[in-house]
Every structure is written in C-alpha cells, then in structure tokens.
Amino acid sequence: MPLAPRSLLVPGLAVACAIAIFAACLLGSTPLPAGQVLDALFGGADPADRLVVWSIRLPRALAAFIVGVALGASGAALQGLLRNPLAEPGVLGVSASASLTATFALYYGVVAVTPWALPISAIIGALLATTIIALAAVRTRSVVTLILIGVGLSSFAGATMTLLLNFAPNPFSLADMISWSLGSVANRSFDDITFVAPFMIVGLTILWVTRRGLSALTLGEEAASAVGLNLQHQRILTVLGAGLVTGASVALAGAIGFVGIVAPHVVRPFVDYDPARTVLPSALLAGFILVVADIGVRLMPTDSELKLGVVAAIIGAPAFIWIAIQRRALSD
Amino acid sequence: MTELIVSDITVEAKNATLVQKASFRLSPGELVALLGPNGAGKTSLLRSTLSIESRTSGKATIADIDISSLSPMERAKYISYLPQTRPLAWPNLVRDVVALGRFAFGAGLGQLKERDAAAVGRALRACDLEHLSGRSTNTLSGGELARVHFARAFAAEAPLLIADEPVAALDPRHQFRIMNLVRDFVSKGGGALIVLHDIPLAARYADRIIWMKEGCVVSDGSPQETLSAERLHEVYGVRAKVSGVTVEIEGAS
Numbered sequence: 001m002p003l004a005p006r007s008l009l010v011p012g013l014a015v016a017c018a019i020a021i022f023a024a025c026l027l028g029s030t031p032l033p034a035g036q037v038l039d040a041l042f043g044g045a046d047p048a049d050r051l052v053v054w055s056i057r058l059p060r061a062l063a064a065f066i067v068g069v070a071l072g073a074s075g076a077a078l079q080g081l082l083r084n085p086l087a088e089p090g091v092l093g094v095s096a097s098a099s100l101t102a103t104f105a106l107y108y109g110v111v112a113v114t115p116w117a118l119p120i121s122a123i124i125g126a127l128l129a130t131t132i133i134a135l136a137a138v139r140t141r142s143v144v145t146l147i148l149i150g151v152g153l154s155s156f157a158g159a160t161m162t163l164l165l166n167f168a169p170n171p172f173s174l175a176d177m178i179s180w181s182l183g184s185v186a187n188r189s190f191d192d193i194t195f196v197a198p199f200m201i202v203g204l205t206i207l208w209v210t211r212r213g214l215s216a217l218t219l220g221e222e223a224a225s226a227v228g229l230n231l232q233h234q235r236i237l238t239v240l241g242a243g244l245v246t247g248a249s250v251a252l253a254g255a256i257g258f259v260g261i262v263a264p265h266v267v268r269p270f271v272d273y274d275p276a277r278t279v280l281p282s283a284l285l286a287g288f289i290l291v292v293a294d295i296g297v298r299l300m301p302t303d304s305e306l307k308l309g310v311v312a313a314i315i316g317a318p319a320f321i322w323i324a325i326q327r328r329a330l331s332d
Numbered sequence: 333m334t335e336l337i338v339s340d341i342t343v344e345a346k347n348a349t350l351v352q353k354a355s356f357r358l359s360p361g362e363l364v365a366l367l368g369p370n371g372a373g374k375t376s377l378l379r380s381t382l383s384i385e386s387r388t389s390g391k392a393t394i395a396d397i398d399i400s401s402l403s404p405m406e407r408a409k410y411i412s413y414l415p416q417t418r419p420l421a422w423p424n425l426v427r428d429v430v431a432l433g434r435f436a437f438g439a440g441l442g443q444l445k446e447r448d449a450a451a452v453g454r455a456l457r458a459c460d461l462e463h464l465s466g467r468s469t470n471t472l473s474g475g476e477l478a479r480v481h482f483a484r485a486f487a488a489e490a491p492l493l494i495a496d497e498p499v500a501a502l503d504p505r506h507q508f509r510i511m512n513l514v515r516d517f518v519s520k521g522g523g524a525l526i527v528l529h530d531i532p533l534a535a536r537y538a539d540r541i542i543w544m545k546e547g548c549v550v551s552d553g554s555p556q557e558t559l560s561a562e563r564l565h566e567v568y569g570v571r572a573k574v575s576g577v578t579v580e581i582e583g584a585s
Binding site: 212215219230231272275276277 | 379441
C-alpha cells in the first residue's frame with residue numbers, strides 16, 4: 001500500500017503553492033533576493049521593495065492562485081456531478097458566459113455604480129450557463145451533447161460580446177476584449193481580490209461541504225439516490241458553488257480554460273478516483289499551475305506580455321484532447 | 333417489525349398506465365421474487381414504492397411510516413435498493429464502492445469511522461470479496477462486480493433489500509452465487525424482494541412469487557401455489573411443463 005505518498009498529497013501541494021507564491025515575489029523584471037522579499041513581506045526592507053512585493057507581485061501571484069483554486073475545485077466538482085472527466089467551466093461555456101456578462105457590466109457603465117457589479121454580473125453569467133448545462137444533463141446522459149452545448153454557449157457568448165462592444169457607449173480596445181476572453185492577472189491589486197473574495201469563500205465552502213455526494217454519484221443517479229443522496233439538492237448546490245467561484249474567477253482574471261480539466265485528471269489516481277477526495281488537491285494543483293504559469297508569463301522576453309490564459313490553454317488543450325481520445329477508446 | 337406495505341399504487345406516464353393498483357407486502361425473513369415479462373411495470377412499481385419515481389395514487393409504508401415522507405438518507409436505512417446495474421463512472425476501489433453503502437450514515441470514503449469500517453468488513457466477508465477489496469472495479473469480471481454491488485447493499489445493514497434484475501447478465505454459476513448471498517441475508521432475518529427473469533431460479537429460491545403482467549399484480553403466493561403451466565402461459569405467453577417447483581419452458585405459446 002503506497003499510503004505515505006497519498007497522505008502527503010495535500011500537504012505537499014500546499015507547500016508547493018506557498019513556495020510558488022514566494023518565488024513569484026522574487027522573480028520579475030528586477031529580481032529581488034529572498035532575504036529582501038522576506039523583509040518586505042514582514043514590513044521591513046525599503047519602501048520601494050515593499051511597494052514591488054505588496055502592491056505588484058504578491059497580489060498578482062495571489063490572484064493567479066485564487067483563480068486556479070476556483071477553477072480546479074469547480075472542474076473537479078462538475079466532473080463529479082456530470083460523471084465525466086471532460087467537464088470543466090471553460091469547456092462547458094461557463095467561463096465565456098461569465099465574460100460576456102462581465103464585459104456588459106464594464107462597458108455599459110454598470111460598474112461605475114458599484115465595484116461589486118463586476119463580480120456579481122460575472123457570477124450571473126456563470127450561473128446561467130451552469131444551470132443550462134445541469135438541466136441538459138438531466139435530459140441527456142451523453143457526454144458529447146453537454147460539450148456541444150458548451151461549444152454553443154461559448155460561441156454565442158463570444159459573438160454577443162463582439163456585438164455588445166460594437167454598440168458600447170464607453171470606448172474599448174480590442175486588447176480589452178482579448179484580455180477578457182484569454183484571461184490575465186496582470187496589474188491586479190488587493191482591492192480586486194477583496195471584491196471577489198466573499199463569492200469565492202461562499203462558493204468554495206459549498207463545493208467543499210457537498211463533496212461527499214459526488215462519491216455517491218459514481219454509482220449513477222438512481223443508485224446514488226438509493227444509498228441516501230438527495231439528488232436535487234446535490235445538483236443545485238454543485239451548480240451554485242461552481243457558478244459562484246467560476247464567475248468570481250472570471251471577474252478577477254477573465255476566462256482561463258483547461259486548468260479545471262488538467263488538475264483533477266492528474267490528481268485522480270492519487271485519491272483512488274474518488275470524486276470527493278479529488279476536490280481539494282485538484283484546487284491546490286490548479287492554483288500551483290497558474291502561479292507558475294504566471295511567473296513564466298512575466299519572465300518571457302516578449303514585446304507585449306503574454307496572456308496567462310494562452311499559457312494555460314497551450315498546456316491544457318492538448319491534455320483535453322488526450323483525455324478525450326483515451327475515453328473514446330474505453331467507453332462512450 | 334419493519335414490514336413494507338404497498339397498497340394500490342398506480343403509476344401513469346404520458347397517457348400510459350405503467351402500474352395499476354398494485355399491492356404487495358415484504359417482511360423480514362422472506363425471499364420474494366418479482367416476476368413478469370419485459371414492460372410489465374416491475375421497475376416502475378419498485379421505483380414508485382421507494383418514491384424515486386412519482387406515482388399517481390397509492391401508498392407505501394415501511395414500519396408504518398409513509399416512505400414518501402422519508403428523506404433519501406432515512407429511507408436508505410430501512411431499505412437497500414439495487415437498481416439495474418449501470419457502469420460505474422470512475423474506476424473506484426472495491427472497498428470504496430462497498431463503503432458507499434454507508435453513505436446514509438455519513439461515511440466519507442477513505443476516512444471511515446470504526447462502525448462503518450466494521451460494517452464494510454462484514455459485507456466484504458459475506459460476499460467473499462476480502463481478497464479483492466484493494467482492486468479497482470474496472471478490473472473485475474461481471475460476477476465479481478455483481479457481488480460488489482450486493483456487498484454495498486449489505487453494508488447498509490438495512491432490514492430490507494430490493495434488487496432489480498441483479499443476475500440478468502450473469503452465467504448460471506454466478507446466478508446461484510448471488511442468490512445464495514440473498515438467501516444468507518434472509519436467513520439472518522432480512523427481507524428481500526428480487527426481480528428475476530429466470531423462472532426456475534425464482535422457483536428454487538423464492539418463498540413467495542409476485543407475478544406481474546401489464547402493470548397489474550396478477551398473483552402473489554408460494555411457488556407451490558402459484559407456479560403452473562397456465563400461469564406461465566397467462567403471464568409470459570410460453571408453453572411450459574411444471575411439476576412441483578421444477579419448470580421446463582418449451583417455447584412460445
């Protein structure tokens with residue numbers, strides 16, 4: 001029994017995340033030595049260093065981490081609910097729908113009323129899409145159908161976003177739209193994080209508390225109900241939790257795809273394929289991946305900075321194709 | 333006593349009557365077979381009895397409690413229900429799938445409380461699965477997987493067991509093995525209702541047979557009383573020779 005490595009999975013990932021976030025504070029256009037960063041973190045060092053660490057690098061790294069945690073957790077939960085390793089907020093069109101409602105709020109001046117408008121509108125978009133997917137999942141058992149619905153939602157959201165921007169009263173640039181649909185955590189501040197934090201906390205708590213039902217769903221819906229699962233509650237809560245955290249992550253960073261597929265897939269063999277035990281390590285791994293990917297984005301010597309979502313998709317999309325091909329060989 | 337009493341259940345869907353005024357009882361200590369041709373309404377009757385499927389009218393109680401007033405968790409503590417087998421979504425370990433039988437008691441996989449672990453251990457032992465407990469379910473044969481599902485049902489240690497066609501896809505040896513497990517469960521005081529398609533198997537194992545045809549319960553009694561060539565003709569439309577509880581089906585009538 002390889003028990004030791006398994007019980008070390010979650011602590012190991014947590015340490016890796018902490019190290020990655022710390023490394024993100026060291027690295028950048030002007031590398032800071034570890035001692036200086038530690039000083040700055042605990043209120044020492046000179047003001048310039050403190051500014052770099054506290055106002056630029058740390059919030060950016062934390063934003064990447066939080067977005068990763070959200071996508072990893074909601075990917076794992078949606079996969080458990082739909083019993084399908086290809087389910088993920090990006091693939092299912094949830095992120096794109098959230099981007100659509102978020103851009104609407106931004107460019108039609110709703111955000112000027114209150115900064116809460118951005119996360120709330122993104123969450124509304126995410127919840128709408130998640131609800132459509134969950135309702136469709138009740139009607140069809142086909143994996144392919146759900147993903148096609150996701151493709152439809154994504155295309156619709158993309159087209160509508162372009163249309164909205166054409167008519168938007170506020171000026172915008174193509175770069176803004178690319179930021180939303182590709183995702184980035186550049187220039188995020190602690191304020192940005194604060195405005196999504198409550199939704200993240202509530203959503204992650206819901207996903208955490210309801211994770212046990214995902215194990216029961218392994219048996220199929222009827223047998224899950226027979227062993228004592230309240231299917232209706234499970235569906236509503238998972239959809240709500242995933243919608244909240246995906247919406248909040250889109251409000252913070254735009255649509256970043258595929259992390260929610262890769263992380264659960266890597267973690268699953270280490271937790272005996274139990275969907276409930278996948279949620280936490282998958283969240284941590286996805287957080288780690290995005291923090292490291294964002295360090296890569298910053299260090300890459302390109303004229304205009306790469307988008308985090310681009311890096312995520314370059315790693316994640318081939319993984320998605322790989323998992324899909326494997327699955328095809330097995331069953332449906 | 334935890335007796336299941338179903339009275340006058342009717343299930344209708346889209347202008348079709350799936351079950352019409354069906355009544356039956358299931359008590360601890362008896363093994364009851366539910367027989368009937370495809371589409372006779374057996375599955376609908378079971379699902380509506382458990383309030384998994386909605387019914388038009390009728391009532392089902394367990395230990396004098398209306399089943400529709402129970403939460404899924406409370407219900408699971410009275411009745412273990414094995415629906416027709418569906419493939420598992422993930423290649424879980426045998427002991428984890430069996431541990432799902434303890435879901436209603438709050439068991440979380442990989443961190444079972446002593447009470448739950450003990451029940452899972454007993455169920456694995458009863459179904460002769462101890463040597464497979466660390467195996468992944470996608471490496472099992474059909475017969476082994478069927479035993480895993482029964483172990484999951486037994487792990488709940490509920491007084492009653494309802495299983496929908498549990499031996500449909502199994503070879504004769506494994507059919508007998510599963511039916512022996514059910515008989516052991518009954519001899520220890522459990523009550524079991526098993527949907528079967530194999531009439532000789534039902535005649536050999538059942539204390540009582542409930543016969544269904546076109547949504548109605550047409551007969552309910554011991555194999556000796558209710559098993560006859562006329563009955564098989566009436567319910568299944570087959571020609572058969574019956575002597576005692578030995579059945580030989582000769583062809584369609």
